[in-house]
Amino acid sequence: MSTPTDPALPSTTTDHEIETLAEFDRVTADGGSLTGHRVQAVDLTARTSTLLDADVQGAIFLGCPMEPEAAARVRARGALVFPPVPGLPFDPYRGHVYAPGELFAGLASEEGYEATPDARAYDWFQRTKADGDVFASMLRAVHDDSVSDALDELLTGARVVGVMGGHAMARGTEAYEGAARLGRTLARAGLTVATGGGPGAMEAANLGAYAAPFDDPMLTEALQLVAKCPSFTPSVTEWARAAFEVRDRWPDGGSSVGIPTWFYGHEPPNPFASHLAKYFANATREDGLLARSNAGVIFLPGAAGTVQEIFDNATPNYYESRGEPTPMVLVGRAHWTEELPAWPLLQALARGRSMESRIALVDTVEEAGEALKRIAGSSAGQD
Incomplete structure (x- = not known):
């Protein structure tokens, strides 16, 4: 399944990367040369005649299916060919980030979530992560590098705001609704919402961004629909199906980004991140x-995960000496000063440094957007 076209998040490639069949055809039109190009995860089985004639010196083909005759010819003419790896539930050479429908393909089947590429990739990861097989380790590394490259291309020129929070935040709660309203506010302000891509607060923020193009009542109705399945436990299948019910009822929602991991495979990705x-x-x-x-x-x-993220983000801000530290806004005064007192330590780190004016503690999600705007405006005024 291809990644949908998204004008807010332009997908670009370098002059030497070919990631779609249409790009391949443009480059090779009228005898165009493939010299020096990187062709990434493009099915070329129907382009044998083109490959037999093309100048491929120095080209690299990464996971591109092609007929044996074509593969032999391009190798003989100086190209490097990394063939597809059979039996994998993922493509290590992929040229695009995932779409929800791609990771959740098969969700409607009798097997439900267990039949999806997402679940099968996690199973493969569980089987191979501890066996010391250098080939499996290489495949994981190649996949993750390909995803990073695709993500950089996707976010070119975007103003990205990260929204962090716990996976345990249940649908149907005031906290979940607040996180969704925050995501909607940020998206309507022209920002790209990025989350850890999982359930809880992450899903809520992505849902809010998805709801941004619609009238306000849509989000209220969507929150009621997903609340019938508050958590991804005990059934990821029912949890995900509730989200896709919202997507089916209101197609073509707003864009946002989720960055999940199979390392926490028991936490599925949320379907609201486009x-x-x-x-x-x-x-x-x-x-x-x-x-x-x-x-x-x-x-x-x-x-714990959110606390780690606070100080992972604070560290480069602490040492920033040339540019402006990125704004950091903590939401929930009691939570961050009493329950998990990260705020006093963050204040102590920031004291006397350039990041001091770039951090804020607020009570509500409504105040969070205003605090972010205030910090950005203050920076603009200083320039």
């Missing part, structure tokens, strides 16, 4: 999510 950059390596995923949140990060109440 673009899912899913990784095997959690460290790559965590660093990438925060690094790409160039317009700031909002931290909703969460537990």
